[in-house]
Amino acid sequence: MDLEADRKAFAEQGYIGPFTLWEPEEMTAWWKKTRKALLDPANNARKAFDNPVNYDRHLDIPELSRLITEPEIVRRMQALIGPDLLCWRTEFFPKNPGDSGTGWHQVETYAIGEATTGMLEATERSPEAPMELTAWVAFTEARKENGCMRVIPGSHREWRYDEHAPMKWNGAAKDNSFFGYNYDDIKLDKNWDPDQENVRDLEMRPGEFIIFTARCIHGSNPNTSRRQRMGFAIRTVPTHVRVYGGMTEFTEFGHHFDLDRHGCVLVGGQDEYGLNRMAEVNAWGRPFQPVDRLERTA
Ligand SMILES: O=C(O)CCC(=O)C(=O)O
Numbered sequence: 001m002d003l004e005a006d007r008k009a010f011a012e013q014g015y016i017g018p019f020t021l022w023e024p025e026e027m028t029a030w031w032k033k034t035r036k037a038l039l040d041p042a043n044n045a046r047k048a049f050d051n052p053v054n055y056d057r058h059l060d061i062p063e064l065s066r067l068i069t070e071p072e073i074v075r076r077m078q079a080l081i082g083p084d085l086l087c088w089r090t091e092f093f094p095k096n097p098g099d100s101g102t103g104w105h106q107v108e109t110y111a112i113g114e115a116t117t118g119m120l121e122a123t124e125r126s127p128e129a130p131m132e133l134t135a136w137v138a139f140t141e142a143r144k145e146n147g148c149m150r151v152i153p154g155s156h157r158e159w160r161y162d163e164h165a166p167m168k169w170n171g172a173a174k175d176n177s178f179f180g181y182n183y184d185d186i187k188l189d190k191n192w193d194p195d196q197e198n199v200r201d202l203e204m205r206p207g208e209f210i211i212f213t214a215r216c217i218h219g220s221n222p223n224t225s226r227r228q229r230m231g232f233a234i235r236t237v238p239t240h241v242r243v244y245g246g247m248t249e250f251t252e253f254g255h256h257f258d259l260d261r262h263g264c265v266l267v268g269g270q271d272e273y274g275l276n277r278m279a280e281v282n283a284w285g286r287p288f289q290p291v292d293r294l295e296r297t298a
């Protein structure tokens with residue numbers, strides 16, 4: 001791991017990678033086994049949310065509980081936004097054959113859709129440093145033809161969208177919308193066209209991952225192939241960020257989410273702030289295993 005090179009690349013591009021977490025055969029076998037857990041009704045009863053989009057299954061599927069603390073991922077994230085890190089959300093991003101691409105978007109506090117206040121609030125702020133990261137792990141092959149991620153390198157330095165302006169959900173993911181929301185509605189300069197920028201496709205083999213700030217404008221290609229693409233997003237914040245402050249529920253993508261059983265997971269370092277409700281163990285009673293604390297670097 002060359003963390004110094006990572007920091008440099010991240011400052012320039014807003015993302016780093018792809019890196020290899022596991023070899024393709026290993027990931028393919030792991031995912032074949034793990035995906036069954038998604039369908040198991042016993043697991044379903046333990047879900048943190050009753051929702052059709054499978055948020056936060058790391059709280060109830062042991063394989064995913066372990067994945068979020070993989071040192072290959074966490075150590076790289078620590079080098080970018082600090083040693084004390086919480087995982088506040090995970091999400092599956094399937095693209096089935098025929099699915100449209102994910103439209104360009106840019107967020108930071110996760111004020112998505114109708115919401116005008118974010119789900120994340122930094123209590124300590126250095127405007128230069130992003131306050132959130134996502135590791136997007138390829139559970140399957142992700143090629144241009146089956147919907148790999150794409151980014152606009154360097155776009156994290158300039159706001160092109162007003163993330164706190166409300167958007168209407170139109171019920172369907174189509175025409176490069178963001179699962180039914182259209183970020184064109186909240187573009188700051190209506191004449192600016194993301195497709196005219198220097199777009200980079202991030203093709204990955206099964207078992208590879210990237211790390212990015214959601215401030216870096218990103219989306220994905222349509223799946224024009226016959227193979228599913230499956231990505232898994234691990235979202236983290238430093239411990240000084242308040243997650244879901246004061247919220248007990250929210251509505252997103254036409255679905256209702258109850259936060260009763262939500263907890264953040266410490267994935268690295270320690271939590272000296274105590275701002276958030278924490279999940280110490282997964283639904284099977286297994287403690288989460290944060291990676292060793294890294295030395296703070298000046
Ligand atoms: O996988 C996709 O299509 C989009 C992923 C994304 O927007 C994210 O992880 O924040």
Ligand SMILES: [Fe+2]
Binds near residue numbers: 105214218
């Ligand atoms: Fe995103």
